Amino acid sequence: MAPQTRRMAFPRVVVAPRETDSEQSSSEEEEEEDPLPEYESEPEVENGNGDKVEQKAPITITLKKVCKVCKKAGHEAGFKGATYIDCPMKPCFLCKMPGHTTMTCPHRVTTEHGVIPAPHRNACNPLEYVFERQLRPRIPLIKPAYVIPDQVTCGVIRYHSRRVTCLEFHPTKNNILLSGDKKGQVGVLDYYKTSEKMVYGNIHSCIVNNMRFNPTNDGAIYAASSDGTISCTDMETGISLSLMNLNPDGWQGPSSWRMLYGMDINPEKGVVLVADNCGFLYMVDMRSNSKSGEAILIHKKGSKVVGLHCNPIQPELLLSCGNDHFARLWDMRRLEAGSSLFDLAHRRVVNSAYFSPLSGSKILTTSQDNRLRIWDSIFSNMDTPSREIVHSHDFNRHLTPFRAEWDPKDPSESLAVIGRYISENYNGAALHPIDFIDISTGQLVAEVMDPNITTISPVNKLHPQDDVLASGSSRSIFIWRPKEKSELVEQKDERKIIVCGRAEKKQNRKLGNGSDDSDDDITLKGKNVKSKKSVTKLTPYSRKGKL
DNA sequence: AAAGAATGTCACC
DNA sequence: TGGTGACCCTTCTT
Numbered sequence: 001m002a003p004q005t006r007r008m009a010f011p012r013v014v015v016a017p018r019e020t021d022s023e024q025s026s027s028e029e030e031e032e033e034d035p036l037p038e039y040e041s042e043p044e045v046e047n048g049n050g051d052k053v054e055q056k057a058p059i060t061i062t063l064k065k066v067c068k069v070c071k072k073a074g075h076e077a078g079f080k081g082a083t084y085i086d087c088p089m090k091p092c093f094l095c096k097m098p099g100h101t102t103m104t105c106p107h108r109v110t111t112e113h114g115v116i117p118a119p120h121r122n123a124c125n126p127l128e129y130v131f132e133r134q135l136r137p138r139i140p141l142i143k144p145a146y147v148i149p150d151q152v153t154c155g156v157i158r159y160h161s162r163r164v165t166c167l168e169f170h171p172t173k174n175n176i177l178l179s180g181d182k183k184g185q186v187g188v189l190d191y192y193k194t195s196e197k198m199v200y201g202n203i204h205s206c207i208v209n210n211m212r213f214n215p216t217n218d219g220a221i222y223a224a225s226s227d228g229t230i231s232c233t234d235m236e237t238g239i240s241l242s243l244m245n246l247n248p249d250g251w252q253g254p255s256s257w258r259m260l261y262g263m264d265i266n267p268e269k270g271v272v273l274v275a276d277n278c279g280f281l282y283m284v285d286m287r288s289n290s291k292s293g294e295a296i297l298i299h300k301k302g303s304k305v306v307g308l309h310c311n312p313i314q315p316e317l318l319l320s321c322g323n324d325h326f327a328r329l330w331d332m333r334r335l336e337a338g339s340s341l342f343d344l345a346h347r348r349v350v351n352s353a354y355f356s357p358l359s360g361s362k363i364l365t366t367s368q369d370n371r372l373r374i375w376d377s378i379f380s381n382m383d384t385p386s387r388e389i390v391h392s393h394d395f396n397r398h399l400t401p402f403r404a405e406w407d408p409k410d411p412s413e414s415l416a417v418i419g420r421y422i423s424e425n426y427n428g429a430a431l432h433p434i435d436f437i438d439i440s441t442g443q444l445v446a447e448v449m450d451p452n453i454t455t456i457s458p459v460n461k462l463h464p465q466d467d468v469l470a471s472g473s474s475r476s477i478f479i480w481r482p483k484e485k486s487e488l489v490e491q492k493d494e495r496k497i498i499v500c501g502r503a504e505k506k507q508n509r510k511l512g513n514g515s516d517d518s519d520d521d522i523t524l525k526g527k528n529v530k531s532k533k534s535v536t537k538l539t540p541y542s543r544k545g546k547l
Numbered sequence: 548a549a550a551g552a553a554t555g556t557c558a559c560c
Numbered sequence: 561t562g563g564t565g566a567c568c569c570t571t572c573t574t
Contacts, residue, residue: 552573
């Protein structure tokens, strides 16, 4: 039999004998799913006496519904309304363990998303001693309560024509947000003055994987792209310089094409660090804008290095992660193949690995095995993570990979934000919230959603100073802010479910007129809607009839 | 309304 | 090791 693919949309045709007096199906498509498994596949049926009788005629053809995941009858995976029913033959889609489905997964029904607690460890090595002496005082002893608003407004910006792949806030100019997309476009937006936005389409020719502002000249943007180049662009003029090109001879076929993924800037050393899809790290001197030194193999040869992060406190520490299932900690003074300080093993691809933003002493990773991992101290035992938190952020080739991001404003370095893959049935709508997680406990502190937003938001960034969250979801960018400053309240023990824009939903849908003029495409819900055309873009409804 | 396309990772040979 | 095909709770266009 030819291999069956998931695309097979129609039920398998089964030739089954039927009782001679059975009714004809009024409609094959409307046939209810059979609650008795395997019934129709039996070659024999019972007569009234319980004897097996071979049926010869007439033969009718029925279309039997089978599960689209396992191709077996008796159940069907997929959306029932706004609730997704898992295939029971598969491991749980959330925690990946067999024996239950997502609906009954213990990590779903509790607010602690399945924390595997850290074993107690003794602090005894010299590095940890230094940490305790020099860095620990920076961290408050008592964790302050998170300040998360009860209500938020959400602005929607649409100027990318392909899905958003990365977001970056300007470090000092408060309202400036950078965005990159799959097509290679780079957007610079002032989200308070929506007319002030620029989209640069000629910097890169495909996916912008990472962007950074130049810390010494914050009008300059560095970007690494799958086109194999790293660019430095003037934010105001869009004038761009290519600092490095891994494909100087152009397209010579997929096997030779090289792409740039992970990127970060080390201001102390004045270098841009960038890594490719073959396991190599490159350094570009920011003064001369030229490559310095040779490429260094930092991950398995031939594997993508998707993330680089320089330690915010100790400039000689570098963190990398990639498709070889490892995050690795490096000493910049001794960067050579195989010389990493620590190799942090994961079960799947590591989408991101970040030092904590203030002390730089913790590490947070996002892996495609649906787990966040936290190492509480890079100066302590690094053999196993301090905590693993089960969270739904699966890989899907059509989505930008999820990355858990620290809240740079949280002095206790324990709040992280990450989009959620699996949907929640919210009043009949399948919504994908954006989760705020206390990574010291695994508790889901808050989940943010909007009935108008039915798409998944894999890209999220918290503002370095303000209470602003930027999300990239498909081609749109969302700016979430507290609805009223006065409504800010301290976080209690229970998680908050923050729903935005609920009342406006139907009104907005009626107003839409389908115009695709994109000059005025930002709207803040909760305030007056500016125009019909902008409202149209507020309603990216899915076609599954979930609303 | 439903099909088609785009197209990373992983297991398997 | 490199090629192949299955997998995936997508999202948008035709």
